[in-house]
Amino acid sequence: MKVTVHENKCCGAGQCVLLAPEVFDQREDDGIVLLLDAAPPDDLLPAVREAAAVCPAAAIALDEEARAANYLS
Template sequence: MMKVTVDQDKCASSGNCVMHAPEIFDQRDDDGVVVVLDENPPADQADNARKAEAGCPALAIHIEE
């Protein structure tokens, strides 16, 4: 099972994660920092989660599989 975590202190508020995986990530309204909507996304979202991790300029997203 995939587990998605984020380091909000590292987040650069780029929005790449939301662009790649809107079912898994959102951003806080006040400062744009990443929020995880689904820590254990279904298998059909795994590729999107990996794309979000790879596309994060701040390396704030971590995936354990």
């Protein structure tokens, strides 16, 4: 899985950080999302999926096929 965040959409709710703090953080000054790991390990994928699902601004995009493509090369 490849994770992308759209900072311009983020409203700073922080749900992503609560669910997957190894993958997401927030800027100190305005609370906007920071992506810490664009290719999180498999054990974090359920939390990353939930973070994307509950994001009120839909600021988190997931590419489920990205990692699978890496295994084929």
